[in-house]
Amino acid sequence: MQTTAIKFERFQHSQDEECQQRIIAAKEKLGKKLVILGHHYQGEGVYRHADYTGDSLKLSRYAAEVDAQYIVFLGVHFMAEVADILSRPDQIAILPDLAAGCSMADMANLAKVERSYRELNKVLDFDETITPLTYINSAADLKAFCGEHGGIVCTSTNATKMLEWSFARREKVLFFPDQNLGRWSGHKMGIPLEQMPVWDPDQPMGGLTEEEIKNAKILLWKGHCAVHQMFRPQNIIKFRNEHPDGIVISHPEAPFEVCLQSDYVGSTEYILKTVREAPAGTRWLVGTELNLVNRLAEEMKPQGKTVQFMSHVVCECSTMARIDPQHLAWTLENLAEGNVVNQIKVPENEAKLAILALQRMLDAS
Ligand code: 13P
Numbered sequence: 001m002q003t004t005a006i007k008f009e010r011f012q013h014s015q016d017e018e019c020q021q022r023i024i025a026a027k028e029k030l031g032k033k034l035v036i037l038g039h040h041y042q043g044e045g046v047y048r049h050a051d052y053t054g055d056s057l058k059l060s061r062y063a064a065e066v067d068a069q070y071i072v073f074l075g076v077h078f079m080a081e082v083a084d085i086l087s088r089p090d091q092i093a094i095l096p097d098l099a100a101g102c103s104m105a106d107m108a109n110l111a112k113v114e115r116s117y118r119e120l121n122k123v124l125d126f127d128e129t130i131t132p133l134t135y136i137n138s139a140a141d142l143k144a145f146c147g148e149h150g151g152i153v154c155t156s157t158n159a160t161k162m163l164e165w166s167f168a169r170r171e172k173v174l175f176f177p178d179q180n181l182g183r184w185s186g187h188k189m190g191i192p193l194e195q196m197p198v199w200d201p202d203q204p205m206g207g208l209t210e211e212e213i214k215n216a217k218i219l220l221w222k223g224h225c226a227v228h229q230m231f232r233p234q235n236i237i238k239f240r241n242e243h244p245d246g247i248v249i250s251h252p253e254a255p256f257e258v259c260l261q262s263d264y265v266g267s268t269e270y271i272l273k274t275v276r277e278a279p280a281g282t283r284w285l286v287g288t289e290l291n292l293v294n295r296l297a298e299e300m301k302p303q304g305k306t307v308q309f310m311s312h313v314v315c316e317c318s319t320m321a322r323i324d325p326q327h328l329a330w331t332l333e334n335l336a337e338g339n340v341v342n343q344i345k346v347p348e349n350e351a352k353l354a355i356l357a358l359q360r361m362l363d364a365s
């Protein structure tokens with residue numbers, strides 16, 4: 001039965017503790033109709049309510065497999081879009097706060113990608129020579145662009161594999177929006193830095209000469225994650241001086257020099273797995289978002305493992321943090337009353353093309 005939607009104002013000033021009780025009660029009422037997917041960067045106040053947690057790849061697989069009518073995403077906008085695209089048409093993807101975006105994803109948009117396509121077409125035949133490869137941290141219309149132009153999506157787990165997929169088909173890749181992930185993944189394949197120039201979409205011809213474009217293997221879109229950009233090689237040098245037996249692990253969105261100096265580089269899921277499986281008593285410096293690192297540090301304490309955050313500055317993803325207990329309680333109570341709030345619905349024409357690029361990734365990974 002549907003009633004008038006409860007307004008968020010009624011939850012805005014509620015205490016976290018009260019919201020926790022309300023979330024539990026609404027979840028119970030919704031039962032199997034609801035599944036909550038949570039990204040590792042979410043704060044503890046909502047993360048503890050997730051039925052499944054994971055990195056972007058794992059969560060997109062869950063979205064494609066779960067049976068529930070409502071898929072509530074504790075994450076950011078592009079993740080809920082992927083859940084909508086990969087789930088059945090009768091399932092509903094929901095993002096508790098619509099303002100939870102990803103600033104890196106916003107560094108590329110369709111107008112700029114289409115302009116780049118036109119400009120690159122002046123130098124070479126784009127559809128014959130360049131595979132567009134978008135990081136999953138991008139809007140659905142960019143995934144649709146990749147679907148339409150023989151391209152593919154990647155996550156931080158499978159970026160190298162998706163580059164291999166791309167090079168098996170065409171000689172070059174336009175990689176957007178994260179230059180750091182593109183550079184690190186290309187480097188792992190042995191591509192020299194000179195063949196991975198930065199494509200600046202705000203400059204005519206990306207700021208490159210015709211020769212530079214022709215010589216490139218990967219054109220790296222000028223985009224980055226503001227959170228991971230904070231990590232510096234000096235953080236690693238200081239740590240290694242203080243703890244010569246310490247181990248460094250970073251997310252590939254971190255700057256290239258940080259990845260180069262790390263012992264391990266990988267997705268959020270990979271970071272958790274690697275530290276969890278390490279011998280007791282080891283000491284770790286972790287270069288990724290603060291919520292994940294704090295939670296991991298607590299979890300590892302009983303095993304005598306020390307987990308230290310890479311920066312002295314607080315690097316929290318402020319958009320991920322928008323999903324708080326107040327928004328989750330509001331969303332679930334509305335669902336329990338039969339009111340769908342904050343549904344994420346990708347237009348059908350976009351979804352049809354985006355799923356091509358996503359499915360290519362899921363099949364190849
Ligand atoms: P993962 O896929 O590694 O979880 O990364 C997602 C993300 O947004 C990292 O900033």
Ligand code: SF4
Nearest residue numbers: 102103104225227317
């Ligand atoms: Fe986007 Fe960076 Fe936040 Fe990940 S950490 S969601 S890339 S802004």
